[in-house]
Amino acid sequence: MATENQMTSGVAGRYASALFxxxxxxxxxxxxxQDLSKVQAMLDQSADLKRLVNSPAFAAEDQQRALKAVMDWAAVGATTSNFLSVVARNRRLFAAEDMIKGFRQQLALHRGEMTAEVQTAVALNDGQLAALKEKLKSSFGKDVRLNTKVDPSLLGGLVVKVGSRMFDSSLRTKLMNLKVVLKGTG
Known part of the structure; x- marks a missing residue:
């Protein structure tokens, strides 16, 4: 089962296991x-927060203080907030996103679910998410948890990764494939 979920290893995996x-x-x-979803959304939306988390130029104490202020503002619970504080103190914030991913993988495994990483050019509405979830459930025979991310560079369509399998129906990939075909026939 670990290979199906591509379990996070190394530093991020150990921290994710401890949090789980x-x-x-x-x-x-x-x-x-829920708290980790908030944190991931903030990391996706704020270049400044991402820089704070990823840059070794900030002192651990500065990272802890700034992170505490952000966690308090976002009403993140004590368990998650304290965990991130320990991560900052230990100078491991650079791996926070992998820790979040590892926690979600363990949670999905615990619940008997599969996790699908979904990238779309624009945000999907609730109906589209439900339809995609149902289609994946019928394909894999398990409940599927969706981790969505918007990537405008896809231009249209979507990319779905479940374990080691990937389905890419993005417009970007279709255009790249067309370009290769056209170059080959010239």
Whole structure:
């Protein structure tokens, strides 16, 4: 099953496992999952926050203080906030996004779900998300959890990754394939 979910390894995997175990012990799996979704959304939307997290130029104390202010502002729970504070103190914030991914993989495994990474050119509405989720469920025979990300460079369509499988129906890829074909016939 670990290969199906491409479990996160290394530093990020160890931290993700520690957070998962802590959240499970405290019966806060859903709360921590919601908090991590907030954190991931903030990282996706804020170049400044991403720079703070990824840059070794900031002192650990500065990262902790700034992160605490952001977590308080976003009403992130104590378990997640304290976890990120420890990560900052240990100078491992650069791996935060992989830790989030690892936590979600473990949660999906715990729930008997599969995780699908979905990239689209524009945000999908609730109906489209439900239809995609249902289609993936019928294809794989398991509940599927969607982690969505908007990537305007796709131009249109979507890219879905489930474990080691990938389905790419993006307009960008179709145009690139057409370009290759046209160059080959010239």
């Amino acid at each position: 175990d802590l959240a499970r012990e405290q019966n806060e799996l859903d709360k921590v999952d």
